[in-house]
Amino acid sequence: MLVLAALATATGFTGGACRREAAPAPLSINGHQFTVEIADTPESRSRGLMHRDRLEPRHGMLFVFEDDAPRSFWMRDTSIPLSIAFIRRDGMITEIHDMQPFSLEPVNSSAPVRYALEVNQGEFRELGIRAGARVELPPRLR
Numbered sequence: 123m124l125v126l127a128a129l130a131t132a133t134g135f136t137g138g139a140c141r142r143e144a145a146p147a148p149l150s151i152n153g154h155q156f157t158v159e160i161a162d163t164p165e166s167r168s169r170g171l172m173h174r175d176r177l178e179p180r181h182g183m184l185f186v187f188e189d190d191a192p193r194s195f196w197m198r199d200t201s202i203p204l205s206i207a208f209i210r211r212d213g214m215i216t217e218i219h220d221m222q223p224f225s226l227e228p229v230n231s232s233a234p235v236r237y238a239l240e241v242n243q244g245e246f247r248e249l250g251i252r253a254g255a256r257v258e259l260p261p262r263l264r
Contacts, residue, residue, distance in 0.1 A: 147260035149184060149239070151215075154249045156241065160260065162186040171240060172199040182241035186263065190234040197225040203243035211236040213257045218246050 149156045157180065161167045167185050171177065187193070190211055197204070201223045207215045208231040219229045220243050231238075239257070246252070 146181075147184070147262065149182075149260055150258040151251050152249070152255050154180070154251065156180050156182055156239075158182045158184040158239065158260070160184055160186060160263075170195075170200065171202060171204065174200075174202060177202050177204075177242050179242065180245070182239055184260070185238040185240070187236055190236050192233070193231045193235055193238055194228045195221065195238065195240075196228050197221050197223055200224065204240045205243045205246050207239045207241075207246060207251070207257075208233075208235040209237035209239060209257050210234075213259055215251070215253050215255045215257060217253050218251070220244075 146157045147160055149158045157178075159182075161170060161183055162185075167187075170185070171183055185193075193208060195206055200221075203223055204221045205218055206221055206229060207218045209215050210233075216231065216233050216235060221229050221240075237257070237259070
């Protein structure tokens, strides 16, 4: 039993969901800097920002997909009110939507996109970021 407890501690598994945190990456929109976590695996995209109590200002999660396709998001197990920007491969924001905590209603992109960026609800609006703005993606994604 002691060996199992030591193994669980060494691997970071403590009975809850095992979470691999990605190193934060810089992202810029219209000169406004954000720090984002990259969700680029099926597991990290599925988990998203679930089970968190808060998101620091000017922080977010960038969802990265392998192809351009219509995307759909929901807020299952997500208590933070968020805004989502759907982003084309060339970095242009096609649309922005507000999402309500714990809502199971899908929020769909109206066009194929490669990326989606979630931030605290209202941050895009406060910064004057709208559809048509260009996102400077983190260096590793260029």
